[in-house]
Amino acid sequence: MPPEVIIIGRPNVGKSTLFxxxxxxxxxxxxxxxxxxxxxxxxxxxxxxxxxxxVDTAGWEDEDAETLPGRMRQQTEAxxxxxxxxxxxxxxxxxxxxxxxxxxxxxxxxxxxVILVANKAExxxxxxxxxxxxxLGLGDPVAISAEHGEGMADLFxxxxxxxxxxxxxxxxxxxxxxxxxxxPLKLAIxxxxxxxxxxxxxxxxxxxRLLTGxxxxxxxxxxxxDWEWTARNGEVRPVRLIDTAGMxxxxxxxxxxEKLSVADARHAIDFAEVVVLLLDATRGLEHQxxxxxxxxxxxxxxxxxxxxxxxxxxxxxxxxxxxxxALDDGLAQVRGVPMFAVSARTGKxxxxxxxxAFDLREAWSRRVTTSALNRWFDDALAANPPPAPxxxxxxxRYITQAKTRPPGFVLFGTRLDMLxxxxxxxxxxxxxxxxxxxxVPIRLTLRSPK
Ligand code: GDP
Ligand code: GDP
Numbered sequence: 019m020p021p022e023v024i025i026i027g028r029p030n031v032g033k034s035t036l037f038x039x040x041x042x043x044x045x046x047x048x049x050x051x052x053x054x055x056x057x058x059x060x061x062x063x064x065x066x067x068x069x070x071x072x073v074d075t076a077g078w079e080d081e082d083a084e085t086l087p088g089r090m091r092q093q094t095e096a097x098x099x100x101x102x103x104x105x106x107x108x109x110x111x112x113x114x115x116x117x118x119x120x121x122x123x124x125x126x127x128x129x130x131x132v133i134l135v136a137n138k139a140e141x142x143x144x145x146x147x148x149x150x151x152x153x154l155g156l157g158d159p160v161a162i163s164a165e166h167g168e169g170m171a172d173l174f175x176x177x178x179x180x181x182x183x184x185x186x187x188x189x190x191x192x193x194x195x196x197x198x199x200x201x202p203l204k205l206a207i208x209x210x211x212x213x214x215x216x217x218x219x220x221x222x223x224x225x226x227r228l229l230t231g232x233x234x235x236x237x238x239x240x241x242x243x244d245w246e247w248t249a250r251n252g253e254v255r256p257v258r259l260i261d262t263a264g265m266x267x268x269x270x271x272x273x274x275x276e277k278l279s280v281a282d283a284r285h286a287i288d289f290a291e292v293v294v295l296l297l298d299a300t301r302g303l304e305h306q307x308x309x310x311x312x313x314x315x316x317x318x319x320x321x322x323x324x325x326x327x328x329x330x331x332x333x334x335x336x337x338x339x340x341x342x343x344a345l346d347d348g349l350a351q352v353r354g355v356p357m358f359a360v361s362a363r364t365g366k367x368x369x370x371x372x373x374x375a376f377d378l379r380e381a382w383s384r385r386v387t388t389s390a391l392n393r394w395f396d397d398a399l400a401a402n403p404p405p406a407p408x409x410x411x412x413x414x415r416y417i418t419q420a421k422t423r424p425p426g427f428v429l430f431g432t433r434l435d436m437l438x439x440x441x442x443x444x445x446x447x448x449x450x451x452x453x454x455x456x457x458v459p460i461r462l463t464l465r466s467p468k
Contacts, residue, residue, distance in 0.1 A: 059074040098128050205372075209307070210304070325360065412437055424460065427460065
């Protein structure tokens with residue numbers, strides 16, 4: 019279960035409006051609970067990547083002034099029993115009322131952390147009420163406008179320390195990621211005709227399952243082969259190999275084939291977690307290879323390079339370095355893609371290659387906690403502050419990891435449209451290096467909170 023955040027406040031301060039804003043499109047999931055919890059609404063909320071369940075203690079509008087405080091107290095105390103954090107909402111335009119003061123007295127005695135929220139704080143009309151809010155003794159109020167969506171980054175900042183530790187062990191998605199890592203590694207081998215794809219797959223499988231050599235026929239579909247890899251330490255791990263053009267090289271028109279191999283790669287990439295681009299050591303890195311490599315990264319897959327036919331490679335070390343340099347030059351997205359010298363014929367290097375593919379999948383699937391990410395963020399900004407184009411500061415506020423496989427991050431701040439590409443690259447490379455994302459493609463989206 020995600021952590022629970024409860025919204026408390028007297029009628030008309032904007033609790034429902036805030037609830038709706040936090041639940042957003044997921045409003046359909048709102049549940050009206052019967053019985054004792056009649057007056058509570060539950061919804062799945064998300065704020066800048068933080069996920070929690072939000073509970074609105076609404077429904078007191080019809081109470082008469084006599085019975086209202088007692089009923090509210092009863093309700094609030096019941097709701098507080100399961101909550102991790104309480105958002106106590108007051109109306110900054112109306113200022114404090116005796117009922118606000120009474121509620122704050124109950125809350126001060128509660129073990130649940132309370133965040134004081136001054137709503138309707140858009141414009142100047144809220145300034146007086148905001149100042150009054152300090153007198154409640156519940157810490158600094160977070161000024162927001164639930165109606166206009168202002169102050170959401172500040173609310174995020176106030177919630178983060180309470181919710182982030184809970185997300186770590188209560189994040190359902192994390193379990194899915196774990197399960198996916200236990201499942202078969204979906205591995206595609208792509209490369210130009212004659213690079214040695216079929217030979218490689220045969221070698222891995224240890225049997226002549228695929229036809230190789232000049233007489234191989236043509237097939238249309240890619241095939242998936244379930245197989246088990248035995249690591250040197252004896253561990254057995256499942257692999258689903260996706261083979262495409264391995265059997266197709268016998269077409270008459272070679273240009274057509276070159277085109278086909280790109281189309282095949284695209285097909286295989288759709289199914290794969292990790293893609294091995296197989297090069298031919300006797301031919302080096304060709305334009306077509308770079309095209310396939312870029313495509314793999316654009317599709318957000320983890321990429322590895324295997325230089326095949328190493329048994330017949332000449333000037334091996336300069337060949338390896340030459341390919342490394344050409345790759346780093348030619349691929350804008352990622353530097354340092356893992357590279358292996360292999361021989362499909364002798365089996366050299368294949369074990370290391372498969373092991374690296376498992377590791378790469380892990381990095382590709384990794385989720386860092388928002389707090390670890392923001393620790394990195396503070397350091398990265400301190401080491402190299404964002405530029406101030408035209409003398410105006412670009413303000414970078416928070417970063418969250420919105421997705422995995424591949425890792426996707428959302429950066430919040432102001433004037434982000436002015437952020438130079440070079441600075442974005444600095445951040446991405448630093449994430450990779452400092453948070454062990456290795457050579458996986460990383461997405462960084464910029465967003466200015468309203
Ligand atoms: P609740 O009774 O606490 O749930 O309050 P509601 O969410 O129903 O809001 C009460 C009234 O305040 C409605 O008319 C809202 O449109 C208005 N309201 C809510 N949030 C804001 C805000 O940020 N600014 C202003 N000006 N009005 C708001
Ligand atoms: P595919 O078109 O990518 O599937 O390539 P094949 O597996 O059919 O291999 C093309 C040719 O390269 C065949 O003649 C293979 O015997 C040869 N070949 C594949 N791997 C190696 C290798 O590691 N070393 C050498 N010397 N030849 C290889």
